[in-house]
């Protein structure tokens with residue numbers, strides 16, 4: 001018999017569940033509540049179902065469904081049964097699904113009912129043993145079969161280095177890679193965030209993020225469960241619903257676009273946010289303007305943090321102490337962060353370089369890509385994040401952008417963020433993306449894509465005016481050769497500006 005402690009993440013989280021099993025776990029859109037006790041029973045039924053279907057510890061369970069309480073229970077049931085959870089964005093179509101199922105070879109695929117015919121076809125192609133359905137309202141064959149299962153389940157023993165989940169990165173270049181996250185990785189990050197963000201009795205989390213991504217699935221849910229807190233569990237972000245629900249919450253986590261939209265709500269002010277303890281932002285850069293406006297309007301300083309699929313959260317602004325706009329704060333306890341040059345030599349404050357990380361939260365490698373995994377780690381075990389950044393003199397880290405977005409023009413490096421910030425400050429500008437486009441002489445030409453305000457100041461903006469102003473303050477090689485205007489910058493569901501889309505759109 002194994003006498004080690006069970007490192008299964010579910011057991012780690014369970015240690016924080018309330019002693020009263022009637023305490024609410026989920027507060028739903030429809031007004032219904034689901035208690036911690038009910039949640040445990042549901043996850044037990046689903047765990048029993050997975051085992052009855054022949055799912056062994058380490059088998060993958062792929063899930064492409066809409067956000068619902070049952071989808072969350074399925075994640076927890078996978079943890080409990082030792083299966084490896086593989087969430088898929090519900091926007092993925094045939095071509096993408098074919099790749100993910102073929103690559104991850106799951107034993108079970110849970111899909112939306114309307115995807116059933118396609119799912120069956122793909123299951124035959126990729127040797128998936130079972131296809132089950134789950135709809136947005138918690139109906140479907142998964143729930144019908146689970147309902148017949150016993151409501152107790154003994155959580156399977158897992159070591160901390162056993163896999164808990166595979167999350168495919170939303171790679172914009174090359175094949176999407178499956179980041180392998182272990183029970184130990186997820187538990188380490190959950191504990192650190194719970195402590196650094198000072199989760200406490202009485203906290204209520206307003207959860208509006210998608211749950212196929214590290215932000216909504218791990219960061220938000222693990223903090224709440226480890227705290228035994230209820231979550232106001234909403235199907236999606238909706239500023240109107242925030243206006244109804246925020247007075248019942250104490251913590252909110254969002255991507256920057258959520259904050260921009262909330263600032264557009266008239267009643268979103270100091271009094272309205274009075275009960276709130278903490279607003280957290282991440283997954284994409286928060287504009288300084290949003291950070292400042294939010295503080296003015298609500299009296300709250302948004303806490304910005306930085307991380308990625310391959311390791312959860314790496315750094316965070318402090319809970320106590322100054323939260324600095326345009327920075328992502330300090331390394332979290334247990335995570336080493338370094339900013340290095342192209343020879344992996346650490347750089348001092350003020351010098352821009354590659355961000356590398358190491359720690360118990362950093363993933364175990366890319367699924368079935370040992371070569372790629374080796375390439376992405378240094379000899380001394382640091383993961384190359386692909387982000388570029390710099391320290392300030394007080395140890396705050398700021399992100400300059402992805403290294404692949406770095407522009408090299410005439411052999412000189414241009415960091416898009418420096419130019420984006422300058423254009424953003426001009427009257428009439430909503431926001432800017434600076435990209436490099438192929439150029440016969442320079443290799444790449446600095447190009448700005450600007451979203452204008454719908455106002456007189458916005459209408460007055462012209463390419464020549466922007467370029468002229470930048471010429472006064474920037475070295476000539478950094479000044480955009482062209483400025484294009486656009487209604488809105490293209491973003492993915494996590495609020496990240498899709499520079500690859502812009503590069504494609506303007507490369508002609």
Ligand code: AMP
Pocket residue numbers: 169170214281282283284285286304305306307308309310328385387399401402494
């Ligand atoms: P994902 O793996 O989808 O979570 O994307 C991770 C990437 O999002 C990071 O590598 C960063 O490029 C970016 N990111 C996350 N948080 C921030 C932040 N606070 N500021 C700027 N970029 C961020």
